[in-house]
Amino acid sequence: MTKKSRFLHLVAMAGLSFYLIVGAASPAQAMHIMEGFLPVSWAVFWWVLALPFFIIGLRSLTRITQQQPELKLLLALAGAFSFVLSALKIPSVTGSCSHPTGTGLGAVLFGPGVMTVLGSLVLVFQAVLLAHGGLTTLGANAFAMAIVGPWVAFAVYRLLANQGKQRLGVFLAASLGGLATYLVTSIQLALAFPAASGGVLAAFLKFAGIFALTQLPLAISEGLLTVLVWNWLQSYATSELQTLQLLRSE
Amino acid sequence: MHHQIDSLAYTNHLRSLPPGHKLGFAIALFILGYLSPPPLQLLITLWLMVWVVVYAKIPAKIYLNLLALPVSFWLLSLPALIAGVSLNSHSTTVEMDALWGVQVGPLYLYCSQQGLDWASIVFTRAITLTSCLYFILLTVPFVEIIRVLRQLRCPTLITELLSLMYRFIFVLTETVLELLTAQQSRNGYAHWRVAWRSISLVVGQLLWRTLENYRQIALGLQSRGFNGELRVWHARRYQPNWRYIQEAIGGYCLLLLLLVVSR
Numbered sequence: 115m116t117k118k119s120r121f122l123h124l125v126a127m128a129g130l131s132f133y134l135i136v137g138a139a140s141p142a143q144a145m146h147i148m149e150g151f152l153p154v155s156w157a158v159f160w161w162v163l164a165l166p167f168f169i170i171g172l173r174s175l176t177r178i179t180q181q182q183p184e185l186k187l188l189l190a191l192a193g194a195f196s197f198v199l200s201a202l203k204i205p206s207v208t209g210s211c212s213h214p215t216g217t218g219l220g221a222v223l224f225g226p227g228v229m230t231v232l233g234s235l236v237l238v239f240q241a242v243l244l245a246h247g248g249l250t251t252l253g254a255n256a257f258a259m260a261i262v263g264p265w266v267a268f269a270v271y272r273l274l275a276n277q278g279k280q281r282l283g284v285f286l287a288a289s290l291g292g293l294a295t296y297l298v299t300s301i302q303l304a305l306a307f308p309a310a311s312g313g314v315l316a317a318f319l320k321f322a323g324i325f326a327l328t329q330l331p332l333a334i335s336e337g338l339l340t341v342l343v344w345n346w347l348q349s350y351a352t353s354e355l356q357t358l359q360l361l362r363s364e
Numbered sequence: 365m366h367h368q369i370d371s372l373a374y375t376n377h378l379r380s381l382p383p384g385h386k387l388g389f390a391i392a393l394f395i396l397g398y399l400s401p402p403p404l405q406l407l408i409t410l411w412l413m414v415w416v417v418v419y420a421k422i423p424a425k426i427y428l429n430l431l432a433l434p435v436s437f438w439l440l441s442l443p444a445l446i447a448g449v450s451l452n453s454h455s456t457t458v459e460m461d462a463l464w465g466v467q468v469g470p471l472y473l474y475c476s477q478q479g480l481d482w483a484s485i486v487f488t489r490a491i492t493l494t495s496c497l498y499f500i501l502l503t504v505p506f507v508e509i510i511r512v513l514r515q516l517r518c519p520t521l522i523t524e525l526l527s528l529m530y531r532f533i534f535v536l537t538e539t540v541l542e543l544l545t546a547q548q549s550r551n552g553y554a555h556w557r558v559a560w561r562s563i564s565l566v567v568g569q570l571l572w573r574t575l576e577n578y579r580q581i582a583l584g585l586q587s588r589g590f591n592g593e594l595r596v597w598h599a600r601r602y603q604p605n606w607r608y609i610q611e612a613i614g615g616y617c618l619l620l621l622l623l624v625v626s627r
Contacts, residue, residue, distance in 0.1 A: 121464065146437075147437075148433070148434040148437040148438070148490055148494065149434065149490065149493045149494045149497050150397075150434070150486070150489045150490035150491070150492065150493030150494055151434075151437070151438075151486060151489075151490055154398055172519065172521060172522070175521060176519075176521050179521065179592070180592070183590060183591060183592030183593075184582040184585060184586065184590065186521075186524060186525065186528065186592070187528065187578055187581050187582055187585070188578050188582075189525060190524075190525050190528030190529045190531075190532055191532050191536075191574050191575075191577060191578050192574070193525065193529045193532075194529050194532035194533045194535070194536050194574075195536060195570065195571060195574045197529070197533050197536075198533065198536045198537055198540055198570065199567060199570070201537075202540065202563065202566070202567070204563050205556050205559045205560060205563070219567075223571075231525075235522075235525060235526060235529060238526070239529065239530070239533065241497070241501075242369070242370075242501055242506055242509075243367050243369055243370055243506075243533070244367075244369070245369060245430050245433055245494075245497075245498065245501065246433070248493065248494065248497055249497060250394075250493065303441065303444070307444075307445060307479075307482055309448060309476070309479075310448060310476055310477075310478045310479070311448060311450045312448075312449070312450065316448075316449065317444070320443075320444040320447065320449070321441065321444045323444075324440065324441070324443055324444050325440075338560070339560070339563065339564055339567065342560065342561070342564030343564050343567045343568045343571075345564075346564060346565065346568035347568055347571065347572075350568070350572070351568065351571070351572045351575075354571075354572055354575040354576070357575050357578065357579070358575075
């Protein structure tokens with residue numbers, strides 16, 4: 115056996131065992147950048163970028179809770195709902211199962227501004243109770259999951275709902291919201307680790323390509339699930355949904 | 365969906381130490397972990413393992429399982445870090461960077477030296493900083509973290525929402541587990557079409573019950589003259605332990621000295 119072919123075998127074996135490990139790992143997670151993954155400068159950058167959105171959201175929430183104090187409870191319940199939703203297992207279209215992000219449904223139900231604050235707090239709980247994500251990377255994760263995701267989902271939903279295609283709107287809101295989150299996370303990783311040849315763009319394609327394996331099926335399943343939930347809510351819980359309009363008075 | 369970390373935080377053997385001390389210690393180590401070179405980072409990781417497993421008496425198996433989380437994320441992003449693709453195999457940047465490569469059609473696939481360096485830096489850094497985070501999670505219950513945040517003048521809406529959410533998460537988790545048990549006992553997850561229907565019912569029902577919960581609590585609070593403030597009685601006393609304080613400060617100074625020497 116020549117040296118080169120032995121090396122090739124070794125690489126092939128390493129690659130295979132890698133995929134066995136990753137493939138056997140428990141349900142695919144929504145993408146949280148783990149603690150310590152980003153260099154200091156990028157961790158700080160995403161914190162600084164996410165903070166203004168969070169503060170604006172918090173201000174409007176402070177205003178509405180001062181007028182109606184019991185809305186604090188509704189907000190906290192909505193946040194707890196998003197957290198529990200993200201801990202559920204949903205069957206994925208590929209046959210395995212995965213966790214939904216809940217951003218799409220949250221943005222359509224509670225509005226994107228509210229979701230920015232609640233989503234960030236949900237990320238805190240995911241770090242504290244489930245050890246997913248981290249504190250230094252909270253800024254980056256919040257930017258992807260609590261700011262870009264909900265706003266994309268809400269914009270898509272509004273655009274299609276105004277044309278009367280509400281179900282399609284809900285489906286696309288949930289799946290495109292999830293996809294936007296995953297693309298932003300890939301961009302964040304690519305900016306922190308640009309490739310030696312090809313730079314940020316090449317690195318982005320590599321990260322996006324790898325995460326697409328789990329995130330594309332996840333986005334489709336989440337879209338389907340959200341439509342099913344939406345149908346149920348429309349037929350059985352319209353009066354309850356009126357309660358949520360209170361949060362929109364900002 | 366059992367919240368294991370949370371229950372460990374309440375039963376660990378460092379519970380009686382003041383939460384401020386533990387948080388300060390972990391945050392100081394966080395900063396040190398970011399600044400130090402890989403060998404020192406491993407030293408911090410081992411030291412924290414002693415704190416968590418020996419002093420706080422968290423089962424080693426659970427702790428190692430938790431540490432596997434950042435490793436699996438690292439493994440997932442490893443191919444993107446070390447694999448390089450280029451159209452031109454003879455450009456200087458590629459030749460400088462490639463450890464080993466193979467030509468596939470018009471593309472040149474190679475293993476990147478820079479990527480390997482990054483992967484090893486990120487590995488030790490992620491493990492070290494995650495250990496610091498876990499020290500907080502496993503020894504300080506969340507309610508005490510909120511209390512420290514309140515003392516640090518964090519906006520009241522944030523601390524209030526955090527403490528309310530914390531309570532409701534357990535209520536709603538209980539609800540979901542009941543719904544799931546009820547469905548499972550009726551073959552609700554027998555095959556994938558039923559499973560889809562079941563899971564959508566769970567989410568819808570959960571939202572409905574959440575809002576029902578809200579109406580009941582709001583009504584209950586209004587009838588008791590709720591004016592926007594919820595106060596919670598807290599009677600726990602903490603006891604600083606000199607032995608631990610000495611080890612923390614002594615060890616930290618030693619690490620700091622090693623960092624200065626290694627620079």
